[in-house]
Amino acid sequence: MINVNANDKKIEKSLKDFVKFKFPHNISEEIFLSIEVFDNKGSILIKWGSFEKNISFSFKDFSECNHFLKREILKNLPNEFIDKSFGTLIGVRPSKLYAKIRDKNSREISKKILKRDYLMPENDIDFLEEIYVNQKNLLDASTYKNYNIYIHIPFCPSRCTYCSFPSLTIDFEKVPGFIRALEKELREISKYYKKPPHTVYIGGGTPSAIGPENLAYIIDLVLENYGMPEEFTVECGRADTFSLELLKTLKDRGISRISLNPQTFNEEILKDLNRYGGADFLKYYNMAKSLDFRVINMDLIIGLPGENKKSIISSINRAVDLDPENITLHSLALKKGSRLFESAYINDKDYSEILSYAKNLLAENSYKVYYMYRQKRMTLNGENIGYGKDKTFCLYNILIMEEMEDILAFGMAASTKILNKNFKFKKCFNYKNLADYENRINDIILEKSKLIEKKEELF
Numbered sequence: 272m273i274n275v276n277a278n279d280k281k282i283e284k285s286l287k288d289f290v291k292f293k294f295p296h297n298i299s300e301e302i303f304l305s306i307e308v309f310d311n312k313g314s315i316l317i318k319w320g321s322f323e324k325n326i327s328f329s330f331k332d333f334s335e336c337n338h339f340l341k342r343e344i345l346k347n348l349p350n351e352f353i354d355k356s357f358g359t360l361i362g363v364r365p366s367k368l369y370a371k372i373r374d375k376n377s378r379e380i381s382k383k384i385l386k387r388d389y390l391m392p393e394n395d396i397d398f399l400e401e402i403y404v405n406q407k408n409l410l411d412a413s414t415y416k417n418y419n420i421y422i423h424i425p426f427c428p429s430r431c432t433y434c435s436f437p438s439l440t441i442d443f444e445k446v447p448g449f450i451r452a453l454e455k456e457l458r459e460i461s462k463y464y465k466k467p468p469h470t471v472y473i474g475g476g477t478p479s480a481i482g483p484e485n486l487a488y489i490i491d492l493v494l495e496n497y498g499m500p501e502e503f504t505v506e507c508g509r510a511d512t513f514s515l516e517l518l519k520t521l522k523d524r525g526i527s528r529i530s531l532n533p534q535t536f537n538e539e540i541l542k543d544l545n546r547y548g549g550a551d552f553l554k555y556y557n558m559a560k561s562l563d564f565r566v567i568n569m570d571l572i573i574g575l576p577g578e579n580k581k582s583i584i585s586s587i588n589r590a591v592d593l594d595p596e597n598i599t600l601h602s603l604a605l606k607k608g609s610r611l612f613e614s615a616y617i618n619d620k621d622y623s624e625i626l627s628y629a630k631n632l633l634a635e636n637s638y639k640v641y642y643m644y645r646q647k648r649m650t651l652n653g654e655n656i657g658y659g660k661d662k663t664f665c666l667y668n669i670l671i672m673e674e675m676e677d678i679l680a681f682g683m684a685a686s687t688k689i690l691n692k693n694f695k696f697k698k699c700f701n702y703k704n705l706a707d708y709e710n711r712i713n714d715i716i717l718e719k720s721k722l723i724e725k726k727e728e729l730f
């Protein structure tokens with residue numbers, strides 16, 4: 272139990288968020304953090320068991336004060352109480368911050384800054400450097416004038432218990448209404464664009480759940496109204512939505528990247544998670560391989576209930592043996608809206624050993640790390656990491672994480688991001704409820720149009 276109190280509410284809130292992210296769920300020790308600030312001076316009392324330390328400091332502004340306090344908390348608490356990975360950073364995109372520092376400094380100076388200001392461990396800095404190097408050429412070619420398309424298909428064959436993504440169990444009667452709204456959105460917004468998008472990503476939900484014909488209709492709409500992008504991904508996801516017809520439909524339309532996601536190769540575990548079709552995965556994976564897609568990605572989740580180190584490692588080994596071009600490792604996140612979260616499932620196992628095993632194994636098999644992000648409420652020390660073989664890195668994944676180009680997002684619950692030339696951006700959000708999305712599609716189009724029209728004047 273960690274008690275944080277400060278006489279300044281803004282500081283108290285920031286530190287409460289910090290400890291929520293950095294402390295394991297199962298901590299039995301009672302820890303007290305008391306902060307007092309007056310004008311430009313402050314003190315922090317850190318106390319647990321027989322340990323007690325009072326530190327006084329002075330500061331120029333809120334940011335300096337906040338950084339100082341986080342560093343002192345991290346420095347003074349032992350590893351078993353606090354997760355020291357990525358130092359004081361708790362944001363989703365450590366690689367973005369690293370790139371910002373690294374673009375202006377040598378590797379050595381960047382390392383010094385990250386150690387001094389964020390107490391970032393050396394191995395995390397080296398990891399971010401690897402991502403930076405692998406992304407560099409792709410991002411150097413990028414411009415804020417490029418745009419990318421994301422389409423959210425909000426249907427799945429059933430709801431996996433760990434999932435909190437905005438998606439409904441499929442009811443085929445609801446699909447035509449959704450496609451009508453999506454078509455309107457895609458057609459209306461296309462008038463702003465003369466050249467093709469940089470990338471397109473159809474995700475969800477499970478796009479393949481709506482069947483090959485519906486999916487083909489949506490892909491054709493994109494190609495007809497926007498043109499062929501450099502990279503076109505369709506997330507197929509679950510094996511119970513795969514078929515030869517589906518795979519051929521995608522291949523015939525020039526889809527360059529598909530994602531076929533085992534999550535784990537342990538079928539019994541999948542069934543317990545209300546996820547089906549695992550037994551057919553291999554058959555369809557081999558089919559997709561023989562159709563020669565440029566890139567096949569596989570998503571795995573580390574930390575699913577019922578798994579242990581041995582079973583997770585066996586899934587990672589299996590994925591590597593199958594030799595897809597991309598492998599994405601997700602650490603289980605327990606999020607509001609998922610059945611696992613509602614059932615108060617707690618995963619306090621430390622899987623950092625598995626992540627380092629995976630990093631070595633993937634490196635030995637010519638996979639390079641090309642993007643990563645962190646989320647709140649993950650398995651301890653968790654990260655989401657994208658690995659790829661040379662020249663197969665998913666551009667869309669990099670662009671969405673590094674926030675270097677516009678993302679035009681269509682479909683239920685999709686969020687659009689428009690950047691100005693200084694890479695500052697504004698967002699607009701589509702409704703998260705299917706009926707609202709369909710009924711208010713004209714409002715959505717209007718809001719998105721206004722944002723696009725003002726791109727050059729944002730801020």
Ligand SMILES: C[S@@+](CC[C@H](N)C(=O)[O-])C[C@H]1O[C@@H](n2cnc3c(N)ncnc32)[C@H](O)[C@@H]1O
Binds near residue numbers: 427436476
């Ligand atoms: C938007 S989901 C959709 C993909 C597709 N419907 C499927 O399930 O294969 C993208 C990926 O996020 C990951 N994911 C979903 N829920 C997660 C959770 N609670 N924790 C960690 N990763 C999760 C899974 O690896 C999943 O493949």
Ligand code: SF4
Binds near residue numbers: 426475546
């Ligand atoms: S994990 Fe994928 S298939 Fe399962 S409910 Fe979430 S989006 Fe749907």
